[in-house]
Amino acid sequence: MGIIHPLPDLLISQIAAGEVVERPASVLKEVLENSLDAGASRIDVTLEEGGVRLIRVADDGKGMAADDLPLALARHATSKIASLDDLEKVGSYGFRGEALASIASVARLVITSRTADSPHAWRIASATPEPAALDRGTVIEVADLYWSTPARRKFLKSAATEYAHCDEVLRRMALARPDVHFSLSHNGSMKRRLASADFPTRARDLIGEDFFPHARAVEASAGPLRLRGLAALPAYSRSGRDEQYFFVNGRFVRDKLLMHAAREAWADILHGARHPAYVLFLELDPSGVDVNVHPAKTEVRFRDGRGIHQFVFHALSRALAAPLQVGDVPAAVTTELPASRYSGWQRSSQGSLQVSEPAMRQYFDFVAGSQPASAQSADMAKIAVPPAPTCGTSPTLGYAIAQLHGVYVLAQNTQGLVLVDMHAAHERILYEKLKTHCDAGQPSTQQLLVPIVLTATDKELATTADHAGALEQLGIAISVAGPRELAVRCVPSLLAGGNVAELIRSLLAELSEQPASNVIAARRNELLATMACHGAVRANRSLSLPEMNALLRDMEATERADQCNHGRPTWIALSMNDLDRLFMRGR
């Protein structure tokens, strides 16, 4: 007798469950996706003991008929796709048709569902549906997860940890679908209640308040590609990747390519050890992306990886680069107040300062405590508007008053005091100028008299062949010199003095992982940054007022002027409100 035999159905499902149902949070994810695919507008989640004891998801979606219920529990049965064609441009969250079967194989699953035209609901626990009571939609109850596979159960963490994972899953879903009402209760207490809303409100509910004052709206499209969402300026960064939400066609993904593109966009302005925060939605034609890569669908594959990488990188860079914006400084509000009351403050200011009337009013408004300033930025539509000149004649960074210890420039703007680190600011201005000059026109290249020969792996040789065009564009002439040797014959002039072999290696390493590489640009920028640093005014150089004002105007006109080349801030603002608080005025 042979040693190979077919596995029983239950075991097959249990094996599949190993991939799909990793922990309660993955069950919740699958069930929530079903609800959304069923067109639910309201989803209520009830958890017990972090979802290990019970996960109950009630939605008001279109429901299932009695005949469908047994099939819903069968493996590879789905309503979402019917052919390979559908698979290639799948528009629903699910399509594999194995989630419920897998869950049923490792937990006690009960489905109660009612379609709109059915006289009553049906309930299925094991084999045959039986009549039940339900207003509309579907209720799925998953109880005692892993009761049949106790070994698996041992891998679960504490209820609190499992709950945190479930909460994270719900947050992701809720971010992707702000139009859907979500609620979450755990062990009988209500944890989240998210009314259906627009994206900014939903994002505000789900991501920390701190994120918002620093968030820039991202809105870009190119052909069928569209990227929108919120990205935090470097002033708000994280020590981990916990606030990086990337959605591709509404599906949350942790994709290496997208994360890399985002990382590159921040590279120039964020300190190396920090991670950016963002919520981004990439939309593209479903046929341009393959989601059938991994059962949990957190990885995707793009048809045109290089194009997507470039698009995301450029869209984000542009959004982050825009010079000082309205979002950074609250816009003026008009409330009439007798100016004479505050004339003392005006008089104390320097003669040349022109504080515009509406801006002054705004300050009065602050004093009156009528409206929190940050409320302005809550409305995404408003952030998205290109920066309107803040207050007529008054520039964002105001006018210089004095220099402090030869290091900082003090300036006053309509909101209060601005402190500028003059070296850092000047460094950034020079750096951006150098970059602009270098980006214009073809890069100059130096040919090598003695080629640099490096021993290469087969992978590196293949990468060289695959990316010959890209390498040439970067100003690198490279050819295969032997079975395992590469010869570099031409390099960008700016980098000709450095360690070329090492540069080429890291370039090839990145090109083999990612469709595009910014290694050359990054190296070049390092050099330019050093040049900018040497060229910038040093501490203890005394500046006259016109010089300081010129610096402030340059900063306003320069991209990424908020951060120095090393990711530190170049300026901070203390509003009159902040200053009043320091002196306990108006308390």
Place this chain on the structure above:
Amino acid sequence: MLLFKGLRDQLLSPLQAVCGIVEKRHTLPILSNVLMQKKGDVLTLLATDIEIQITTSTIAPGSEDASITVGARKLQDILRSLDDGVEVSLVLEDKRLQLKSGKSRFNLQTLPADDFPRMTVADGQSTRLQFTQAQMKRLISLVQCAMAQQDIRYYLNGLLLVAKASDLIVVATDGHRLAYASETMGEPLIPIEVILPRKTVLELSRQLADTEDPLEIILTPTQARFRFGNIELVSKLIDGKFPDYERVIPQNHNKILPLNRNRLLQSLHRVAILTNEKFRGVRLVLATDNMKIMSSNSDQEDALEDVEVSYNQEPLDIGFNVTYLLDVLNNVNDEIIELRLADSNSSALFTIPNDDHFKYVVMPMRI
């Protein structure tokens, strides 16, 4: 114990001869010292950085023998700041070295001579070469600018010394340009090929005199010893394969331009002011009997120099790093220098008319 008593310069000049190679920063403190050994009437001074070692001596009458090490730079600085022609004495007392001169007293800390690392003279077959100091000095000065500096291809951080038939050849390259110089000796030489480290070359060019005094070179497979005047310099050799310079030097460049070296040098100096500060590119644009030298920088400023040349071939537009051109023009002395070109993607060759003892190859740059 008296180490030395005599005129300042009698001590200072040998000290300066050995101090050049002492590195300013060390993890091994004793290497910043100079070893002083007195034996009979001779005071020997020795300094090393483990790669190179220089020894010289001076006359110091006295009876007792002694040896000690003391901070080389401090001693040199003190002696240099004393007046010319004063009398100086060095006395070793209780592990401290006292320097006295007129009304000045200096007590210097010492380290024992036994701890001082000395290079061992390598065994193995040795080859001797003998030239005049001026010959070697001239060869080095012609090519040293092309040596690489801290390149990972360690064999480029030095100078290739070749004896072939009756020619002594030196070659240096940093991968972008290559300089070649040779000198024909009277008699056939024993064939050799060694790479001298950059620091050794710079030290030699500093110490060799422009005279007909002899220079003796003793080469072993790992070491070179140079003897000239009363100085002996011992250096490690770079163990590596130097690029094949003969393949790099182009043979058939047919566009030949004789140029007035001084005028070209001055034009390039002016044009260089408006080049990009990091890669310093200039363009040479050749038309019939005219050469334009052009540069521009990132501030959109540009410079143009017209140079009259005799040229009657097709137009050519070629870019170079101006530093590489200035280097060659600064290092030769001849009035006329010849530039040989092929096309804008091939190397350029500088030669001296009717003299194949000097060649300088530089790769173009695409600007």
